[in-house]
Amino acid sequence: MSIAENIQMLRKKNSLSQEELSVILKVSRQAVGKWENGTAYPDLERLIQLSDYFKISLDRLVKETENCDLHVKNKENPDKSQFIQFLLRAKKATYAGHGEETKASRIASHDLEYKEGELYYYDTYIGGEFFGGEEAIWIKNEPYWCMNYYGRVIGDHFNGDFLKDALSNVSYDSPYRGPALYQNGEYTYHCKTEGSFEFYQGYEEILYDGKKMYECIFNGGIVR
Structure with missing residues (x-):
């Protein structure tokens, strides 16, 4: 197999789109497309990134053979689809679902867990x-994903139950905070994100009768 075929196979076996891989490597989607159709070749820095991300040697990545027997990621990790589904269930069972707090891990902290x-x-x-806080996922006691967030109430009429209702409508396509738009009476929730599941950032806000009274910023991604 050629390096173009190797890159394409690794990307697909890890359930990544060309756009998602381009964000991870900080290149354009067009660059990834050219690598996969053989019209361009990754430079050394990108080859090292590919090697590190897919956890294979450079030699096996660039080797042209009929059967390079590529291994992809840690077999103990669930695929992205399985992971996202778990994350959605966890979110809906904890803060967004009015879940009970567990023992505080720090002085005056609020902690919730799901297994x-x-x-x-x-x-x-x-x-x-x-x-301010952090959400995180572990697989067999190994950290896999995290998200940091900071928010504030900046106006009257804040309603924590409305925020939880919005967050309980988190979607598979954007499994970070709440949906792009959620409304109930005079309350409106907005959420915007940039990036991919592996590396992203976003912003959410709540308006009451058209006036902003809450905002939160967040960012995160895969950790290894």
């Missing part, structure tokens, strides 16, 4: 009207 077999989710935050 399914070898998958473990933890959410911890501090503060009240001004707050």
